[in-house]
Amino acid sequence: MADIGSPLKVRRTVNCVVPLETLHPKTLQRMSSWLDSYDLSHPECSHLSTRVVPLPTRVLDVSMLPGQEQLFGTHQVWGDQFEGRDFKLLETSKGQTGRYAALSYCWGNTLPLITTTRSLEDHKSGIAFDELPRTLQDAIMIARYLDIGLIWIDCLCILQDSKTDWEYEAAHMADVYSNAHLTIAAARAEHCGQGFLGPRNVHVPLFLNVKDEHGSFELCFQKLPGLAAEVSETPRDVIFTEY
Amino acid sequence: MALCNVCGSIPWRELITFQLNAQYGFRFNAAGRTTSTVSEDIPWRTRRCTIAEIVSRAKTCPLCAFVLLMMQQNTWVITRGDREGTLFAWDEIRAAIPRNMMVWMTLSDDWNSYKRLAVSLGNPRHGETRTMDLHLRLPFGNLDTHHNRDVKLIG
Numbered sequence: 586m587a588d589i590g591s592p593l594k595v596r597r598t599v600n601c602v603v604p605l606e607t608l609h610p611k612t613l614q615r616m617s618s619w620l621d622s623y624d625l626s627h628p629e630c631s632h633l634s635t636r637v638v639p640l641p642t643r644v645l646d647v648s649m650l651p652g653q654e655q656l657f658g659t660h661q662v663w664g665d666q667f668e669g670r671d672f673k674l675l676e677t678s679k680g681q682t683g684r685y686a687a688l689s690y691c692w693g694n695t696l697p698l699i700t701t702t703r704s705l706e707d708h709k710s711g712i713a714f715d716e717l718p719r720t721l722q723d724a725i726m727i728a729r730y731l732d733i734g735l736i737w738i739d740c741l742c743i744l745q746d747s748k749t750d751w752e753y754e755a756a757h758m759a760d761v762y763s764n765a766h767l768t769i770a771a772a773r774a775e776h777c778g779q780g781f782l783g784p785r786n787v788h789v790p791l792f793l794n795v796k797d798e799h800g801s802f803e804l805c806f807q808k809l810p811g812l813a814a815e816v817s818e819t820p821r822d823v824i825f826t827e828y
Numbered sequence: 829m830a831l832c833n834v835c836g837s838i839p840w841r842e843l844i845t846f847q848l849n850a851q852y853g854f855r856f857n858a859a860g861r862t863t864s865t866v867s868e869d870i871p872w873r874t875r876r877c878t879i880a881e882i883v884s885r886a887k888t889c890p891l892c893a894f895v896l897l898m899m900q901q902n903t904w905v906i907t908r909g910d911r912e913g914t915l916f917a918w919d920e921i922r923a924a925i926p927r928n929m930m931v932w933m934t935l936s937d938d939w940n941s942y943k944r945l946a947v948s949l950g951n952p953r954h955g956e957t958r959t960m961d962l963h964l965r966l967p968f969g970n971l972d973t974h975h976n977r978d979v980k981l982i983g
Binding site: 600601602603788790791792793795796797799802803804805806807808809810 | 901
């Protein structure tokens with residue numbers, strides 16, 4: 586710890602208040618601006634902004650679902666816009682490139698919808714958005730808000746009853762996540778049915794208008810539990826936490 | 829409502845504009861209640877006061893009122909003695925620490941970089957509960973603050 590008389594060497598951040606609303610317009614704006622700034626100023630992952638990244642063996646083609654243009658400003662009724670819509674499982678060809686998101690989540694005890702050797706052809710024809718568990722629905726809505734047309738979700742992109750397929754895909758899973766344009770981490774969802782875009786369980790912050798000799802400014806306090814730094818192995822994460 | 833003289837003596841502007849690290853502390857000794865349990869080179873980092881004092885200050889100081897409200901709504905966990913780990917509501921913790929119960933408030937600026945007011949309850953010598961963390965945050969309109977340290981202040 587530095588003594589009082591020494592010059593400051595470390596400058597600490599003060600983060601913004603945690604809004605109760607997960608899909609707060611400012612949150613969405615920040616998410617988009619981060620992605621844009623990473624595309625421009627992060628040379629270590631700027632290749633993810635281009636379309637030269639190899640696609641996984643299978644991805645979900647959600648490009649036919651509503652995108653940012655339709656979703657902008659309507660975050661309170663996103664679910665309505667996806668209701669009754671279908672998307673497809675896409676088997677990619679060797680060497681095919683593109684831009685995709687990946688989902689990191691907790692399955693929980695059961696999954697209501699998986700791809701197997703029997704359901705593969707059906708899923709290539711179409712998957713009903715309404716049949717997805719909530720966490721998967723939320724991930725697709727975030728991907729679409731960011732105008733990402735492909736998303737990789739393990740339970741639907743790996744044949745869950747094929748040992749051969751599972752072993753091959755498991756061996757390449759690190760590449761799948763590291764090549765993703767964005768990894769959506771559903772950290773606050775304990776199981777696939779919980780979702781992560783619901784209201785947060787946080788205290789209402791206190792806003793104070795403070796005056797000093799230089800004028801007035803605003804302070805904010807919020808009761809939050811202990812916060813730990815998130816550590817990620819993937820280049821670009823957007824992590825949805827409770828706090 | 830204006831801040832009380834204790835809360836008002838804290839260099840908030842310097843803290844949120846990064847001109848001062850939280851580890852340099854609060855000027856809580858404005859009330860003459862500094863503690864010898866913290867390092868001598870940061871003599872005004874920790875505040876210790878009675879419940880009666882914070883109740884009294886809460887009548888006019890919005891920050892003291894907020895701290896008191898959060899204290900009343902918090903679930904407290906004893907960290908010492910044979911009741912370690914036990915959960916207590918506000919009324920229960922007041923009964924569990926009956927004599928000379930003190931509020932301990934420390935401005936923390938730890939490894940994870942979050943500035944927060946860590947509040948615990950205890951005796952005149954030390955806290956006896958886990959801390960309740962009141963984080964110093966910026967209004968959500970300041971979108972650039974995470975990356976751009978030039979915090980824009982109103983006024």
